[in-house]
Amino acid sequence: MSSALWFSLVGAALVAIALYGVFAEHHPLRRLIALNMMASGVFLVLIGLARQLPGRVPDPVPHAMVLTGIVVAVSATAFALALLRRLSRVQQEEG
Amino acid sequence: MSEVLFIAALLLLLTILAGLWRVLRGPAPADRMLAVQLFGTSGVGILLLLAEAMDERALRDVALLFALLAVLGVVAFVRWRAGAAQ
Amino acid sequence: MISPVLLFDLLLGLSLLWLAWRTLAAHTLFEACVSFIVFGLLMALSWVRLDAPDVALAEAAVGAGLTGVLLLGALERAERARVEAAPGPWWRRGAGLSALLLFLLLAAALITLPPRPPLPLQEALPLAAAEHPVTAVLLDFRAWDTLLESAVLVLAVVAAWSLERSVSPPRPAPVCSEVLRSLVRLLLPFSILSAGYLLWRGGHAPGGAFQAGTVLAAAGILLLLSDLRRPFDLRRGYWPLALLSGLLLFIAVALGTLGYGGTALDYPPGGGAALVLLLELGLTVTIALAFIALFSSGRSRGDE
Structure with a gap:
């Protein structure tokens, strides 16, 4: 088994573990972490596939997609944390 | 030569796994955070070894970022503890 | 004899999976955050092994730096948030089963993918x-x-x-x-x-x-x-x-x-x-x- 295929399979397993986390966890912060983990799994699958091209040079298109994905994932996480903060504030006011 | 470097990197990875025990067991939050901080250093070591073994100079830049930014987590940690203590 | 390169990749992948599980199963929110920071560090090493130095650079800055700061910064508020009741055992079993099914499907697709x-x-x-x-x-x-x-x-x-x-x-x-x-x-x-x-x-x-x-x-x-x-x-x-x-x-x-x-x-x-x-x-x-x-x-x- 090539290491590219191995890391792709690890990525697939990460997506599955994170999916379980998103459904089975109940604290919003834990769900958010699970979602981030799922994104990492998807990125691993993509980069693993990029490595499986014939020749020594990996395919740059998935690399560019994952770079964009990482930046968008962080901003989405930060926005979700802002939502979480707002939620806890509203709960506090309701008493 | 690259075999030897990979064995050295493997050993460093094993030290990270040994340190994970401290991260998972704690008991104090500071214990966990300090272990994470040490991983940053091991990570730099692994990256520098891989940079030679895989003949990829850009990995030294990754090591540079590790060394520069690993401290951010600790600063945030201290702020969180200070906020909780208030 | 198994080569050190392969051993390194195997160990790295297994630690990623183990850490992912530990992050989800962590007792406190702080433990989950810390495990996830370590997870980001190991992800950066995986990008290196997959010849993706660009992604490794971004992950080193994001995973090792920004995500940790963001999560730890939100911890104080998050710990005080009221949460809904934990899902029941049947819900958990269903989630586990669908996760397993998803993994099998993905793995089968990845293994049988024809070379491009x-x-x-x-x-x-x-x-x-x-x-x-x-x-x-x-x-x-x-x-x-x-x-x-x-x-x-x-x-x-x-x-x-x-x-x-x-x-x-x-x-x-x-x-x-x-x-x-x-x-x-x-x-x-x-x-x-x-x-x-x-x-x-x-x-x-x-x-x-x-x-x-x-x-x-x-x-x-x-x-x-x-x-x-x-x-x-x-x-x-x-x-x-x-x-x-x-x-x-x-x-x-x-x-x-x-x-x-x-x-x-x-x-x-x-x-x-x-x-x-x-x-x-x-x-x-x-x-x-x-x-x-x-x-x-x-x-x-x-x-x-």
């Missing part, structure tokens, strides 16, 4: 405006994606700002120790230098606006966490314009190339490299300021 022919992209690369393939894809072949990505970043900032209750100035940073102050004084110039270095390298080697912007953002957040500078409000003065600079530059270049050659973002011959550098410069500023704004939103005086 070399991409036509390899022939187009010498014509690109940047020497480094990933930069060429990001800012030349698929520049539209990058334009929209900077729009997504700005949108996230606007959305986070709209959730804040007041427009009061940010809370002054608490008085911090001399250790932290000297550390920030020492690290800040190096971070800014590294950001510039990564930006410049992006044209011909791994690096570029994404990595430079994240490093710059980390430096800015470090500055905010210390009390070296009076907290600044990114919603006032010229800051919003600076935040938009990457997006505005992108739109200007798109309109300019549309008028010049008839196709948006199709760079004129000979001018591509300069335009790409200009776009990367704007993108670096937008990414850095967007992350700083997202980090500091919700920390205003009226919000706590």
Whole structure:
């Protein structure tokens, strides 16, 4: 088994573990972490596939997609944390 | 030569796994955070070894970022503890 | 005999999976956050092993730096949030079963995937405006994606700002120790230098606006966490314009190339490299300021 295929399979397993986390966890912060983990799994699958091209040079298109994905994932996480903060504030006011 | 470097990197990875025990067991939050901080250093070591073994100079830049930014987590940690203590 | 290279990859992959499980099964929120920071560190090593140094650079800045700060910064509030009741055992079993099914499907698809022919992209690369393939894809072949990505970043900032209750100035940073102050004084110039270095390298080697912007953002957040500078409000003065600079530059270049050659973002011959550098410069500023704004939103005086 090539290491590219191995890391792709690890990525697939990460997506599955994170999916379980998103459904089975109940604290919003834990769900958010699970979602981030799922994104990492998807990125691993993509980069693993990029490595499986014939020749020594990996395919740059998935690399560019994952770079964009990482930046968008962080901003989405930060926005979700802002939502979480707002939620806890509203709960506090309701008493 | 690259075999030897990979064995050295493997050993460093094993030290990270040994340190994970401290991260998972704690008991104090500071214990966990300090272990994470040490991983940053091991990570730099692994990256520098891989940079030679895989003949990829850009990995030294990754090591540079590790060394520069690993401290951010600790600063945030201290702020969180200070906020909780208030 | 199993080779050390293979052993390294196997061990790295297994530790990723184990850590993912431990993160989800952690007893406290803090434990989950710390496990996830370590997870990001191991992800960066995996990118290295997959010959993706560009992604490894971004992950080193995001995973090892920004995500940890964001999560730990939200911890205080999150610990106080009321949560709904834990799902029942049948719900958990169903979730586990569907996760297992998903893994089997994905694994089967990955194993049976037929080998792909070399991409036509390899022939187009010498014509690109940047020497480094990933930069060429990001800012030349698929520049539209990058334009929209900077729009997504700005949108996230606007959305986070709209959730804040007041427009009061940010809370002054608490008085911090001399250790932290000297550390920030020492690290800040190096971070800014590294950001510039990564930006410049992006044209011909791994690096570029994404990595430079994240490093710059980390430096800015470090500055905010210390009390070296009076907290600044990114919603006032010229800051919003600076935040938009990457997006505005992108739109200007798109309109300019549309008028010049008839196709948006199709760079004129000979001018591509300069335009790409200009776009990367704007993108670096937008990414850095967007992350700083997202980090500091919700920390205003009226919000706590």
